[in-house]
Amino acid sequence: MTNSFTLTTPSPKPRAPGRGAFFALKRNRSVLPGFGLSLGFSLAWLTLIVLIPLSAIILKTAGMGWDEFLRVGFSDRAIHAYRLSFGTAMAAALVNGFAGLLVAWVLVRYDFPGKRIIGATVDLPFALPTAVAGIALTSLYSVNGWLGQWLEPHGIKVAYTPLGITIALVFIGLPFVVRQVEPVLADLGKDVEEAAATLGAGRAKTFLRVILPAILPALLTGFALAFARGVGEYGSVIFISGNMPGLTEIAPLLIVTQLEEYNYAGATAIATIMMAASFGVLLLINLLQALARRRQA
Amino acid sequence: MSRPLTTTTESRAVRFALILAALAFLALFLVLPLVAVFAEGFKSGLGAWKEAVSSPDAISAIRLTLLVAAISVPVNMVFGVAASWAITKFDFPGKSLLITLIDLPFSVSPVVSGLIFVLLFGAEGVLGPFLQAHDIKIIFAVPGIILATIFITFPFVARELIPLMQEQGKEDEEAAISLGANGWQTFWHVTLPNIRWGLLYGVLLCNARAMGEFGAVSVVSGHLRGETNTMPLHIEILYNEYDFVGAFAVATLLAGLALVTLVAKTLLEWRFDIDRKGAIQ
Numbered sequence: 001m002t003n004s005f006t007l008t009t010p011s012p013k014p015r016a017p018g019r020g021a022f023f024a025l026k027r028n029r030s031v032l033p034g035f036g037l038s039l040g041f042s043l044a045w046l047t048l049i050v051l052i053p054l055s056a057i058i059l060k061t062a063g064m065g066w067d068e069f070l071r072v073g074f075s076d077r078a079i080h081a082y083r084l085s086f087g088t089a090m091a092a093a094l095v096n097g098f099a100g101l102l103v104a105w106v107l108v109r110y111d112f113p114g115k116r117i118i119g120a121t122v123d124l125p126f127a128l129p130t131a132v133a134g135i136a137l138t139s140l141y142s143v144n145g146w147l148g149q150w151l152e153p154h155g156i157k158v159a160y161t162p163l164g165i166t167i168a169l170v171f172i173g174l175p176f177v178v179r180q181v182e183p184v185l186a187d188l189g190k191d192v193e194e195a196a197a198t199l200g201a202g203r204a205k206t207f208l209r210v211i212l213p214a215i216l217p218a219l220l221t222g223f224a225l226a227f228a229r230g231v232g233e234y235g236s237v238i239f240i241s242g243n244m245p246g247l248t249e250i251a252p253l254l255i256v257t258q259l260e261e262y263n264y265a266g267a268t269a270i271a272t273i274m275m276a277a278s279f280g281v282l283l284l285i286n287l288l289q290a291l292a293r294r295r296q297a
Numbered sequence: 298m299s300r301p302l303t304t305t306t307e308s309r310a311v312r313f314a315l316i317l318a319a320l321a322f323l324a325l326f327l328v329l330p331l332v333a334v335f336a337e338g339f340k341s342g343l344g345a346w347k348e349a350v351s352s353p354d355a356i357s358a359i360r361l362t363l364l365v366a367a368i369s370v371p372v373n374m375v376f377g378v379a380a381s382w383a384i385t386k387f388d389f390p391g392k393s394l395l396i397t398l399i400d401l402p403f404s405v406s407p408v409v410s411g412l413i414f415v416l417l418f419g420a421e422g423v424l425g426p427f428l429q430a431h432d433i434k435i436i437f438a439v440p441g442i443i444l445a446t447i448f449i450t451f452p453f454v455a456r457e458l459i460p461l462m463q464e465q466g467k468e469d470e471e472a473a474i475s476l477g478a479n480g481w482q483t484f485w486h487v488t489l490p491n492i493r494w495g496l497l498y499g500v501l502l503c504n505a506r507a508m509g510e511f512g513a514v515s516v517v518s519g520h521l522r523g524e525t526n527t528m529p530l531h532i533e534i535l536y537n538e539y540d541f542v543g544a545f546a547v548a549t550l551l552a553g554l555a556l557v558t559l560v561a562k563t564l565l566e567w568r569f570d571i572d573r574k575g576a577i578q
Binding site for chain 1: 307315320329333334379401408448467508512515528529530536
């Protein structure tokens with residue numbers, strides 16, 4: 001196969017230093033073959049599998065008309081579903097922010113027997129199918145489940161309540177925080193901590209003033225990823241949530257319900273609003289992250 | 298106050314308390330649900346378990362799940378390797394945009410991932426009339442399930458390989474080329490041995506998700522028993538019919554797959570460490 005990117009003969013006429021010449025120069029720096037093939041294939045596959053299907057949702061929304069979009073996208077039932085989905089995802093991401101930091105800290109800083117195996121369990125939510133997690137959590141927290149039978153007499157209802165949804169989302173989101181914070185914590189040099197201790201700072205002060213600012217961007221990223229995943233999560237939630245419209249009906253379930261009623265416009269409007277809100281939150285977190293980085297620098 | 302001046306760790310008591318708290322959290326939130334799956338699945342004995350996983354509907358669900366994974370995993374593996382090669386071995390404008398776009402399926406709700414294929418190929422969809430005219434079924438049929446699964450698992454291999462190949466650089470490949478190897482030889486004998494463990498882990502994760510995907514597949518499948526039910530969908534049907542033993546029995550198979558994935562991951566990381574130490578020496 002001949003490769004157009006590893007030119008050996010210089011072009012006869014020296015080109016003006018425009019964009020074209022700039023690209024040609026950049027490409028020619030690599031002697032490796034396969035740029036056109038690998039990039040072309042990747043772009044074609046990306047377009048076919050991801051971009052064209054995703055554009056279907058934008059097309060459908062655009063063809064809907066503003067009034068209809070508002071009517072179906074912001075019905076009382078839909079607004080309640082958004083509130084529940086975003087609220088429980090936020091609560092779960094907060095829990096995971098603290099718990100994830102704790103787990104990452106213990107895994108990076110301390111040595112104890114069985115550490116490698118315990119580190120591996122953190123990835124369990126990535127590997128365990130969501131439906132399996134869903135039925136397992138429901139059986140644990142139902143009235144006569146292993147945990148439910150102890151909580152119920154104290155008036156704590158978990159299954160079929162927003163609390164149950166939050167617990168399912170804590171399960172799903174934990175690895176996002178741990179896997180973000182872990183490498184940053186491991187790379188953090190001990191010298192800054194030593195300096196802080198030499199200057200008389202206690203451990204708590206060192207943590208709050210030296211360590212926490214350094215890992216804050218990673219912590220925020222993990223938080224945002226856990227949150228975004230929680231908002232869209234379906235499989236692990238629908239078993240434990242009870243799915244009562246207006247009470248425990250999450251937004252993704254409402255999309256499915258609309259689809260089952262062949263209300264494609266309703267499903268699309270809710271999906272668009274959910275995606276817009278998630279991207280908005282991710283953008284906000286990115287901004288916060290940039291701010292945190294700048295303060296640190 | 299007499300504190301040793303260079304303390305960079307906590308007192309024994311604090312360390313112990315933190316380790317205990319972390320372990321308790323992991324045990325309660327992650328390990329206990331996994332234990333519950335096996336406990337519930339085998340509650341009525343091995344006979345009931347065998348019966349549940351060998352019923353005709355269960356067998357056809359297992360078959361379909363294996364078929365879906367057998368198509369979507371290799372396809373995404375080839376894509377992942379190609380995309381990582383282009384991204385890590387060459388400089389081109391728009392690279393970070395490309396990485397963002399590859400990640401898109403991660404940030405889309407599984408339900409929405411199913412919805413987009415219904416909007417494209419469903420009866421009311423963009424291509425619906427054309428497909429009906431030619432009697433091609435995609436939605437509520439196996440092709441739709443495969444497409445949705447490919448979409449969901451799209452980023453897995455690429456996400457695993459890009460950081461790894463970025464770290465490794467391109468000196469090895471450049472040396473091979475300058476010694477006269479062609480592109481494929483370089484890839485097979487230089488790149489592939491370098492990335493094999495990362496690639497294997499990416500494929501394992503991709504496979505776990507492909508076999509376990511629920512939301513997206515649920516939207517496009519139509520839930521036809523014995524025809525378009527994958528294992529997670531079969532579990533849902535059994536559970537909703539209050540056949541808890543059956544549901545958890547099938548669930549033990551998927552939980553077993555998750556355990557194998559995690560064990561393999563741990564072993565691969567261990568290999569990684571050895572390879573890295575070997576490289577340093």
